[in-house]
Amino acid sequence: MTPPPRQGSHLPARSLATRVRERALSHLAAMSLALRNASAHDSITGDAGVVVSLTSFGTRLESVHLAIESIARGSVKPREIILWVDQQPGEFLPSPALSRLIGHGLQVRFCDDLGPHKKYLPYLESTSALDVPLVTADDDGFYPITWLADLLTAHDEHPDDVVCHRAHEIVVGADGIAPYAAWRACTSSRPAVTHLGVGVSGILYPPAFQQELRTRGREGFERVPKTDDLYLHWAAIRAGRRVRQVTSTPARYLSIPDTQISSLTRRNVSGTGNDSAIAELYADADVALLRDALAGVPAR
Secondary structure (H helix, E strand, C coil): CCCCCCCCCCCCCHHHHHHHHHHHHHHHHHHHHHHHHHCCCCCCCCCCEEEEEECCCHHHCCCCHHHHHHHHCCCCCCEEEEEEECCCCCCCCCCCCHHHHHHHHCCEECCCCHHHHHHHHHHHHHCCCCCCEEEEECCCEECCCCCHHHHHHHHHHHCCCCEECEEEEEEEECEECCCCCHHECCCCCCEEEEEEEEECCCCECCHHHHHHHHHHHCCHHCCCCCCCHHHHHHHHHHHCEEEEEEECCCCCEECCCCCCHHHHHHHHHHHHHCHHHHHHHHHHHHHHHHHHHHHHCCCC
């Protein structure tokens, strides 16, 4: 689930001048990372005990190397970077840019078409020892140099929490959970069950929670096949876990040019996709838990 930041009230609207500036910066970043891809010869992985996982599809496979390059230039390099694609090995023809990344340590793995759940579910199904944090990323953004390091620092300090760079504050009213478009941007670095991590900016899942997710199997894909963030939040609060934003300011990163318009984005944010998923997932007990948390009532 990767909603554009200017939808709803989650983040302040940007001026035309800001949008023009960001678009220009996005194109400059794309050129810089394309040059890095063509000229760099160092490994994109390292010694940090963490796995970064992402997925891509369709025309986005032509630009996903830019997102991966932005992660690879970070101050911390993960043990593995895995790109999941829902093609057969004999059908997949990587672009020259992706081929270069494969030569420098990128793993391309093949899986069923699980929609956005491809970012985490095939990893949980295929990895025997879930002993390091899993960080999911999206294929349509540029990640800053300290992106992974900041997630790991927060995890080291708070190892039980789900950690993210951007979260929404869930709004609960008298009639239940408010429509997704009414939720607010998180402005706190305190953990809460009422915080929903937004995958577009990256989310870290601790090993114990990965184990809990694995026991749930493909429940998320089966119940809400087009919405991963909401399912993962629901599973987290069911497991007694809280979500923590790294800082009090939700991160907004530059987008890779020409990747922001998709049917999934329109369905989930502008349409009824997220609200339908909320109705499917959150039972009365979940709503009561969220309402109590907002009222400051200790969890039972």
